[in-house]
């Protein structure tokens with residue numbers, strides 16, 4: 001499946017903050033620990049924002065399915 005990179009930092013500041021703070025980590029089993037190094041890409045008609053958990057460093061992927069293309 002092809003993957004198209006997007007620039008996360010083109011999002012409005014408040015949206016960026018929201019994505020970076022409203023997280024769920026499968027390792028820590030805890031919400032809102034925050035993440036760093038966000039990368040955004042489009043794959044299979046969904047938008048993904050991937051970053052690293054602020055506590056454990058495992059990768060966290062947020063999938064956005066309600067986005068318009």
Ligand SMILES: [Zn+2]
Pocket residue numbers: 025026027028029033053054055056057058
């Ligand atoms: Zn974690």
